[in-house]
Amino acid sequence: MxxxxxxxxxxxxxxxxxxxxxxxxxxxxxxxxxxxxxxxxxxxxxxxxxxxxxxxxxxxxxxxxxPSPGRVVPRCPVFGQCGGCQLQHVDYPLQLSLKAELVRDAMTRIGGFPPELFEALECVPSPLPWGYRNKASFPVQSLRGRIVTGFYRAGTHRLVPLKRCPVNAGPLDALYGTVLRALPSLPFSGYDERTHEGKLRHLVMRAGLNTGQTLLSFVVNGRLAAKGIKALVAAGASGRPTTLTLNHNSKPGNVILGTHTEPLIGSGRIAERLDGWTLEFDTTSFFQVNTGQTERLFRYAAEQVRGTDVLELYSGVGSLTCYLARGARVTAVEEWRSAVKMAERNMEANGLEVRTLCARAEEAVGDLHGSYGTVVVDPPRDGCDRAVLEAIHGFRVPRVVYVSCNPATLARDARILAGHGYRLASIRSFDMFPQTVHVETVAVLER
Ligand SMILES: C[S@@+](CC[C@H](N)C(=O)[O-])C[C@H]1O[C@@H](n2cnc3c(N)ncnc32)[C@H](O)[C@@H]1O
Structure with a gap:
């Protein structure tokens, strides 16, 4: 070389x-x-x-x-510019083995686990390698006096205008197309992150792929006069979402959603079906983006549970909770208030009894006392707070099912648990995000 x-x-x-x-x-x-x-x-x-x-x-x-034998021609004309996908130039079998390798690599280098444990590690393919996303957030900006939307260029906040996105599911694509046509008629300018000026910050779109329901949210900077709201309703109605919401985000910076959301059309919520469960969620609460793969992931995660008492941390609107509650008494902890409200509605609608707590996991564990057979965690990319891992150890929980969207923090946290006497019993990855470098993993640790 x-x-x-x-x-x-x-x-x-x-x-x-x-x-x-x-x-x-x-x-x-x-x-x-x-x-x-x-x-x-x-x-x-x-x-x-x-x-x-x-x-x-x-x-x-x-x-x-x-070239690698797995190199292919990317499907999307803006691949390489847009920061959304990183692996469109890789065929699907190679994407899966590269993702398994990323997890293996993190678990050995960061986690300190011996490589032999990961020889059989597989990454379960997504039912749909394209057109799978049920959620998309499009930033809106003004460029040379025109309001434009698209995705960010990799590593920047410069916009790559976009007509359609091949990883988004059909209903999102249709909604995006009609909203794109309505945008120029809106009496607003796009948001400028540097000056904190401009009204329209983001378009957030979500869909229940098994229910046919869609949600469109306009994220705006500051309050809107009635005229502005009417214009948004007209623009939203042209896309015909099941529900249209206005999310207010007046904070400078790049966080997409503000805390206050008001429905303009419909209830502000939509439903998705996962296996037999019906789950409602709103503009701001988390829902897994790949519906078909979520079913596979959750069935597998629930099969790993032992015992009749389960503590579930980072439980969102209760999607995984439904699978867990079929065979156990579940205490579910989530910090986002509107997600907890959704979870309560969802448990009732699905005929399940679950104890829900609205609290930060690291604080809730200090007040919980129980002889849990399994603790299930599904934290955001940052992984678990140290206090959560110490509490798991303190509870002497025999089994931990760790659902992770970030191999690096999974490896870090598994290492901490290993230091407390846990051994890695099994690990399996799931391709929740085809065409991107992201991967979801379920690791089971036993005491
Ligand atoms: C990856 S999502 C998983 C949600 C759920 N298991 C699902 O699949 O739908 C992580 C969830 O943790 C919540 N969360 C983030 N930090 C938290 C914390 N410190 N304590 C409790 N919940 C938290 C988020 O609001 C989000 O709902």
Whole structure:
């Protein structure tokens, strides 16, 4: 392999060893590691160094000299510009094995577990590799006096305008198309994150793929006069969502949703069906984005539970809770108030009795006393707070089912539990996000 020269902007040849967690190829050189965007494991590529740091460099593929057998032509015209997908240039079987490798890598390097434990690790394919997403958030900006929407360019907040997105499910695509046509008639400008000016910040769209229901939310900066609301209702009605909401977000910065939401058409909620369960959610509460794969993931996670008393932390609107409550007494903890309200409605609608607590998991565990057979956790990307892991240890819980959307924090937390005497009993990944580098994993730890 040729040695990369020091100056940025120069092109060198690299052998790519593995994939990084952001979807770049990793090459090892005698000057340190190089993260090469657009390159795949096993490939030889020419790449331009775009940045050199003390211990590593960033490079961009300019030519693929020896392509991977799994390299394919990306389906989307804005692949490589849009930050949404990282793996459209990879065929689906290779995507799955790369994701399994990412999990294996995190569990051995960060988690400190022996590699033999992950020889059989598989990544379960998504029922739909395209058109699977039931939720999308589109930023809105003004460009040269025109209101535009799309997705962000990778690593930036610059907009890539978009006509349709091939990972979004059909109902979202249809809604997006009609709202796109209505946008120019709105009496608002798009939001500018730097100046905190402009009215319309985001369009949030959600769909119940098994119920045919859709939700459209306009996220606005500050309050709206009646005229503005009428214009939004007209624009929303042209897309015919089941419910249309207005979410107020007046905080500077890049957080998409504000805390206050008002329904303009319908109840502000829609339903999705997962196996036999019907689950309602609203604009701000979490719901898994890939309906078909969620069913597979939740069936599997529920099968891993032992005992009749289960503590479920990070329970959202109660989707996984339904699967757990079929065979056990469940205490479900969630911090987001509107999600807890949805969970209470959902348990009642599905004829289940569950104890729901609205609290931060790390605070709730201090007040809970029980002899749980299993603790199930499904935290956000940051993983579990240390206090949660210490409490699991303190409860002497025989079994932990950890559902994770981030292999790095799963590995960190599993290592902490291993330090408290837990062993990794099983691990399986699920491709919840085809065409992207993200992966969902269920790890079972036993005392
Ligand atoms: C990945 S979602 C999982 C939700 C649910 N298991 C599902 O699949 O629908 C994580 C959930 O944890 C909640 N959450 C985030 N931080 C929390 C905390 N510190 N304590 C309790 N819940 C939290 C979020 O509001 C979200 O509903």
């Amino acid at each position: 040729e040695r990369p020269r020091t100056a940025s902007g120069e092109t060198s040849r690299f052998e790519i060893e593995r994939l990084s967690s952001d979807g770049s190829g990793i090459a090892r050189t005698d000057r340190g590691v190089v993260f090469v965007s657009g390159a795949l494991p096993g490939e030889q590529v020419d790449a331009e160094i775009v940045q050199r740091r003390k211990d590593f460099a960033l490079a961009r593929t300019t030519a693929v000299v020896r």
